[in-house]
Amino acid sequence: MQQLVFATNNAHKLEEVAAKLAGRIELLSLNDINCHDDIEETGATFTENASIKSRHIYYKYNLNCFGDDSGLEIDALGGEPGVFSARYAGVHGDHAANIAKVLANMSDIPNRKARFRTVISLMWNGMEYFFAGAVEGTIRTAPSGNGGFGYDPIFQPDGYEVTFAEMSLEEKNNISHRAIAVERLIEFLKTV
Numbered sequence: 001m002q003q004l005v006f007a008t009n010n011a012h013k014l015e016e017v018a019a020k021l022a023g024r025i026e027l028l029s030l031n032d033i034n035c036h037d038d039i040e041e042t043g044a045t046f047t048e049n050a051s052i053k054s055r056h057i058y059y060k061y062n063l064n065c066f067g068d069d070s071g072l073e074i075d076a077l078g079g080e081p082g083v084f085s086a087r088y089a090g091v092h093g094d095h096a097a098n099i100a101k102v103l104a105n106m107s108d109i110p111n112r113k114a115r116f117r118t119v120i121s122l123m124w125n126g127m128e129y130f131f132a133g134a135v136e137g138t139i140r141t142a143p144s145g146n147g148g149f150g151y152d153p154i155f156q157p158d159g160y161e162v163t164f165a166e167m168s169l170e171e172k173n174n175i176s177h178r179a180i181a182v183e184r185l186i187e188f189l190k191t192v
Contacts, residue, residue, distance in 0.1 A: 001024075001025065001026045002025050002026065002064075002189070003025070003026045003028055003063070003064070004021075004025050004026070004027060004028065004064055004065060004066065004189075005027075005028045005029075005030070005032070005033055005057055005061070005063050005064070005065035005066075006027055006028070006029060006030075006065070006066060006067075006068075007030060007039065007053040007054055007056065007057045007065050007066065007067035008029070008030065008053070008067065008068070009029075009030055009031075012148075012149040012150075013068070013070075013178070014027070014029055015169070016169065016172075016173060016176070016178055016179070017178065017182055019169065019170075019173055020173060020179060020182045020183070020186070021182070021186065024186060024189075025186075025189060028063075030057075033057075033061055033063060035057065035060075035061065037056065037060075039052065039053050039056050039057075039067075040052075041053070041069065041083070043069070043083065044083065045083060045119075046069040046070065046071060046083060046117060046118070046119040047069075047119045047121070047130060048069075049067075049069035049083060049119075050066075050067045050068050050069040050119045050120055050121035050130070051067070051121040051128065052067070053067025053068075053069075053121070054066050054067035054121040054122060054123045054128070055121070055123060055128070057123070058123035058126075064122075064123060064124050064125065065122075065123055066120050066121060066122040066123070066185065067120070067121050068118055068119065068120045068121070068178065068181065069083065069118070069119055070085070070116065070117065070118040070119075070177060070178060071083055071084075071085030071086075071116070071117060072085050072102075072114060072115075072116055072150075072151045072155065073114060073115050073116075073117055074102065074106070074113075074114040074139060075111060075113040075114065076106065076109045076111040076112070076113070077102075077105055077106070080105075081098065081101075081102065085098070085150065085151070086098075086150070088101055088102070089101040095149060095150055095151075098150070098151065099143055099151060099153065099154055102139065102151065102154065103139075103141070103142070103154065106139060112138040112139045112140075112141075113136075113138060114136075114137055114138060114139050114155065115134050115135060115136045115137065115177070116134065116135050116137070116151075116155065116176065116177040116178075117132070117133070117134045117177055118132065118133045118134070118177040118178045118180070118181040119131070119132050119181065120132070120181045120182070120184075120185050122185060122188070124192060125192075129188060131181045131182075131184040131185045131188065132180075132181055132184070133176075133177040133178060133179065133180025133181030133182075133183075133184065134177050134180070135157050135158075135175060135176055135177045135180070136157070136158045137155050137156050137157040137158050137160075138155075138156050138158070139154050139155065139156075140153075140154045140155070140156055140163060142154070143163075143165070144162075144163050144165065144166060145162065145163045145164070145165030145166035145167075146165060147164070147165045147166065147167060147168070147169070147172075148163075148164045148165040148167070148172060151164075152164035152165040152172075153165040157175060164176070
């Protein structure tokens, strides 16, 4: 079985992607390769940030790997929080504060259209490949559900009556932005 490093320390992302790759590829985490580097996401786009992560691991450890960057884009907020999704309220990973800031910024806005977007950068034998996924939806006026992470409690995907946080991991993995990008990655890996 081929090995592939996922350049993330986010346990939720690892769990989601590992479920999609089960039995196909052995997914290694940064801990598995003893990498404790703080890889700064200094890019202005999801593509740039994904590339920063995958290139760092590939060139330092000489291992095939991929990095991703994901975020929530809200039309009425000009695409915010975008690449700042994880630190929208100022502190990286403070999901409750990030959700509160989105809801406050949208309190009087009727247009609730939004999307989750993911870009994956794969470094494979010295070549870089990109895979993207997006899921359209709307922003709820209040959080609902206890599953998922990040903005999942306020994001309702189109065609569903529930938020990502109200879905099982399996349900979310069937339709999420990351699932779409990972499926495209998997299809590519079948050809190499």
